[in-house]
Amino acid sequence: MKKALIIAMVLIVPFMFMSRSFAQEEMPGAYKPFLKFGRGVINIGSSPYEIPKQMYLLSRNGDTFWGTTAQGLAGVFVGTGWMFYRLAAGVYDVFTSPFPGCEESIIDPEYAF
Secondary structure (H helix, E strand, O other), X not given: OHHHHHHHHHHHHHHHHHHHHHOOOOOOOOOHXXXXXXXXHHHHHHHXXXXXXXXXXXXXXXXXXXXXXHHHHHHXXXXXXXXXXXXXXXXXXXXXXXXXXXXXXXXXXXXXX
8 A cells, every 4th residue: 555655646746846847927939930920820721711600600690590591691701801801810920920029919819710
């Protein structure tokens, strides 16, 4: 029994201190351009998914079959607008990633999903 307790303590105690050692308030400055570039590439690639996303989000508001259908069709136009907005935000992030400054995303939410 003592042996099992010692083995358990040896395995558990290091994990008790691990969370504090890896907790950081902010990423170091060297990583921010890479995160911004990655966010831009992801936003460029995921921009077409805004159309079905907005179709789904708007069609949830319809209470009848025709209302749901109309809201889904309206979602195509709203989704197209959001697609271009997300695409522009991705291009902006990619081209401005090497320059220090605004590291926050200009679109909310940062990613499509």
